[in-house]
Amino acid sequence: MGDTRKNETVDRAAAVTMDLADPLGSYRSQFTVSGPIYLDGNSLGRPSASVIEALATAARDWSENLVGGWSRWIDLPAAVGDRVGRLIGAGPGQVVVCDSTTVNLYKLAAAGLSARPDRRVIWADADDFPTDRYVLQGLAQASGRQLRLLHGSAVDGLDADVVRSAIDADTALVCLSHVNFRSGARVDLAAITEAAHRHGALVLWDLCHSAGAVPVDLDDATADLAVGCTYKYLNGGPGSPGFAYVRCDLQDHLRQPVWGWFGQEDQFAMGPSYNPTTGMGRFLSGTPSVLGLLAIDAAVEIVESAGIPALWAKSQQLTAMLVDLVRSQLEPLGAALASPTDPHRRGAHVSLSHPRAWPWCKALIDRRMVIGDFRPPNVIRLGPAPLYTRFVDVFDAVQRMAEVLQAGVEDLSDRPRVT
Numbered sequence: 001m002g003d004t005r006k007n008e009t010v011d012r013a014a015a016v017t018m019d020l021a022d023p024l025g026s027y028r029s030q031f032t033v034s035g036p037i038y039l040d041g042n043s044l045g046r047p048s049a050s051v052i053e054a055l056a057t058a059a060r061d062w063s064e065n066l067v068g069g070w071s072r073w074i075d076l077p078a079a080v081g082d083r084v085g086r087l088i089g090a091g092p093g094q095v096v097v098c099d100s101t102t103v104n105l106y107k108l109a110a111a112g113l114s115a116r117p118d119r120r121v122i123w124a125d126a127d128d129f130p131t132d133r134y135v136l137q138g139l140a141q142a143s144g145r146q147l148r149l150l151h152g153s154a155v156d157g158l159d160a161d162v163v164r165s166a167i168d169a170d171t172a173l174v175c176l177s178h179v180n181f182r183s184g185a186r187v188d189l190a191a192i193t194e195a196a197h198r199h200g201a202l203v204l205w206d207l208c209h210s211a212g213a214v215p216v217d218l219d220d221a222t223a224d225l226a227v228g229c230t231y232k233y234l235n236g237g238p239g240s241p242g243f244a245y246v247r248c249d250l251q252d253h254l255r256q257p258v259w260g261w262f263g264q265e266d267q268f269a270m271g272p273s274y275n276p277t278t279g280m281g282r283f284l285s286g287t288p289s290v291l292g293l294l295a296i297d298a299a300v301e302i303v304e305s306a307g308i309p310a311l312w313a314k315s316q317q318l319t320a321m322l323v324d325l326v327r328s329q330l331e332p333l334g335a336a337l338a339s340p341t342d343p344h345r346r347g348a349h350v351s352l353s354h355p356r357a358w359p360w361c362k363a364l365i366d367r368r369m370v371i372g373d374f375r376p377p378n379v380i381r382l383g384p385a386p387l388y389t390r391f392v393d394v395f396d397a398v399q400r401m402a403e404v405l406q407a408g409v410e411d412l413s414d415r416p417r418v419t
Contacts, residue, residue, distance in 0.1 A: 042383025157185025
């Protein structure tokens with residue numbers, strides 16, 4: 001693996017110089033930025049002024065036009081879906097924005113399993129985000145299948161060879177996250193997809209920690225299915241709807257289990273029985289969240305304007321700086337890097353471990369110094385979102401973290417509620 005350790009750690013003057021040269025530097029002014037240094041963009045993105053205005057406009061539209069607004073709102077799941085699709089390498093007509101990530105994962109996993117009725121095995125990552133494993137556990141139990149868990153490095157994640165060796169002719173579905181929620185480890189999406197296809201299995205990708213910051217090329221990889229959220233790097237707001245991707249040639253061959261009137265052919269005929277419409281519309285269920293969709297539409301416009309290549313380039317610079325500073329400033333104080341050192345194996349956030357990670361994280365938040373987040377048992381995640389995080393923010397955050405650690409942190413008996 002590569003090693004990002006440098007002979008000398010970057011200093012603050014160098015971070016300031018990097019900010020002055022940053023081609024994305026002007027985007028920060030489009031966001032409300034105040035308070036402590038915010039390094040939790042991988043949990044919840046900041047609101048932009050355009051999103052706040054879009055919500056205000058939507059509220060006025062609702063107030064003034066009431067039910068008449070549906071002529072403008074009814075096609076939003078597909079229209080906003082196409083916009084999100086462009087950010088994850090998906091052509092038109094393959095993404096809808098609806099429901100939550102969990103619901104979409106259930107719908108697509110169930111549809112994929114139904115398409116492989118004679119296969120018994122589902123493969124997932126033992127260290128994946130809990131909701132993914134819970135959904136798959138429920139589906140395995142309900143369908144009489146076996147959920148088998150893959151085990152990789154807690155820091156470097158799953159190796160593609162481990163996944164390849166597990167898949168066989170009895171595999172119905174492989175469900176993995178592109179970027180691990182805890183460590184930020186990134187797997188080879190294209191290689192794993194190709195390996196599954198060699199055995200006739202389908203792959204369902206969770207893109208929650210990729211979309212909007214890390215390049216994803218679903219069409220180029222001939223990916224089958226994908227889901228993700230819109231409130232992290234896409235900045236759609238807390239609880240904003242998730243998205244679902246189904247490759248175009250699979251759409252009319254799959255039937256998802258949550259049959260609702262928005263997925264019905266000729267929905268306003270109010271017919272007596274369910275007959276799914278064609279295309280991605282059949283993966284819709286109930287009435288969409290209009291305010292959430294309009295917020296996402298405004299938020300994604302900024303991400304589109306910046307462009308994924310530029311966002312990824314800055315993310316790599318930010319995380320490389322973080323890795324360097326963690327190793328030079330925080331490891332001597334008892335912390336340890338808990339993300340891959342190889343930039344090719346890393347997503348857009350960096351994690352570190354410490355025996356007192358939770359009280360350390362809480363002290364930083366309570367003192368309004370740095371907002372990161374804690375993940376059990378002993379990990380702090382730092383997610384510098386490239387649209388609004390400066391290089392000097394990263395530098396200053398690590399200095400503040402070192403200051404608190406040097407002063408000492410008390411053990412806390414309680415544990416936080418984390419999302």
